[in-house]
Amino acid sequence: MLHIANLRASIAGKTILNGLDLDIAAGEVHAIMGPNGAGKSTLANVLAGRDGYVVSGEATFEGVDLLALAPEDRAAVGVFLAFQHPVEIPGVGNMYFLRSAVNVVRAKRGLPEIGAMDFLGVAKEHMARLEMDPAFLSRSVNAGFSGGEKKRNEILQMSMLEPRLAILDETDSGLDIDALRIVAQGIERLRSPDRSMLIITHHPRLLDDVRPDYVHVLSGGRIVRSGDHHLAAELEANGYTSTLAAVPA
């Protein structure tokens, strides 16, 4: 489903990704861990199409060359990025924003528009599960939200947009234990045979609740070790430095 080969990315002359290879099949959940500066967020940004990187190599999703597409066209293909730092858009209603996004993506997939009432019903169901107050719908996108509220809002958007490839960039960072559980359950609910997920995290705790099929360690701009969820436990026990030192050069 997602195929990445020899992916390289640099910004302002500095190499961040340095020949990264990764394949994620349909229905699989992969976690990427790694020390600060390893290139985790860059990988998420490059896959989603953020400006400013010089990119080479290959990244296809179901045979579609992602790197050739504008960010909005990648979204239409089904790529979703849950932002590490969700952006505030003052004056734009959360519900309006989300419905616009859902309908734009639906239109590109040849699906009919969802009316305001139907949309509201579905949104409220998802919000109840995420323990979000429905009042969030009428507030401006992320404006004045706490860190935890922003992250829940990302999961709400993901739930509504029903992506094929969900990339979660440190969605667990800055969450308290309760919020972490709610977010993890939200992610777990979206696990499905026709959806791939790439979870970027610093902390193995999230992976207790969302058990990944594979765990990869990213270091120096490439994947240096892969394993199953036991790798996350090992990292937690020993830290990156000694875990990676055990890897043959």
Next chain:
Amino acid sequence: MSDVIEALVEREYAFGFHSDLDTDLAPKGLDEDVVRLISAKKGEPEWLLEWRLAAFCHFLTLEEPTWSNVHHPPIDYQDMHYWAAPKPKPQLASLDELDPEIRATFDKLGISLAEQERLSGVAVDAILDSVSVATTFKAKLAEAGVIFCSFSEAVREHPDLVRKYLGSVVGYRDNFFAALNSAVFSDGSFCFIPAGVRCPMELSTYFRINAAQTGQFERTLIVAEEGASVSYLEGCTAPMRDENQLHAAVVELIALDDASIKYSTVQNWYPGDADGKGGIYNFVTKRGRCAGARSKISWTQVETGSAITWKYPSVILQGDDSVGEFYSVAVTTNHQQADTGTKMIHIGRNTRSTILSKGISAGHAQNTYRGLVKILRSATGARNHTRCDSLLIGPECGAHTFPYVEVKNDTAQVEHEASTSKIGEDQLFYCRQRGLTEEDATSMIVNGFCREVFDELPMEYAVEAQALMRVSLEGAVG
């Protein structure tokens, strides 16, 4: 990001057509004879001619002011027409007799003059070049005692009211352009809401410049008597021409005790082309006087057009407990310049004013907020809150803020907040990642920025304003 910037500096102007009307034009130039000619064309009473001539004499002693933050080549006041009217001057028994070409002009602008469009529920006075060509819903308004007609008709039918209030808020000595307007004003709208009447519908004037090399000088006078209220909206467009055309209007509002006037403007004069050629010079004096206790005057403006906009809709808060408001969105792109803001003059006790200004600049445009909050010694307990937000799109544009505050009473509370932000790549990327195009994302972010001001517009115009913003900022994204 650079694609957006490039796209934003280009724009399409949807109202740039010119109607082929047979026009009665005065010769170019400005002198006493022209003033007399205009007055004679309109069959005005002697007192009004005298007033015009006094204004003209005063005008001759003035120099064009240069203090604003806008730049343009000198205006040659002798090189334009001061009178242009569609021929034959319509004396209509009903709208059915309106010149079909004029009707088509307004239909094209989306302003239906046909009374069958009753459902719209908005009475319209349509002004083409120098004269009012039609006013709708007059009979229905008359039932409520509301007078809504062209200025010329008001001079004929209600001379005492006009004489009482004309120049009572903006005298001809007020400033250079007010003096010019007072000498040569050709038409405009007149509204009078008698005591205790809530005007039963929105009133609206639509200004259209059609003739070439013509200045438009109209006056609007709105009087709300004790306990009366009215909501009034003006819209403006002009054909695309390479020359600059001058629009120097005067608007006077008077609110007596407990009266309320809400005045909204959607200004979309031709802004000039992408290189800054052509466009309207919009030099307008707008002022309201809260003459009565507990009266309220609220200005809301959405300024997207004109090569240069230079105006400061103001409120004189004379009555105790009176309220003045100014809500503004000014958009400048390409080489447009705007120097706009307000003056709140607090005279009465416990007077309150609110200023909310949103300036948006793209391309090479310069956008200036200039405001004065003046609290006189008499204004015990006066309060003002001012907020000026600027949004920059691209690296070449500018935003400037000149807030002046003069407080002569210790009990006053004056607050000023200001912010300048850029449409962030972060915001754009976030929206695009969710599937919105760059164009939709920009439009959404800008509309969000303006939300609080749009919320002040009457419902149907809020939608129009959003659409207008989109056209203004995004003509050629893609």
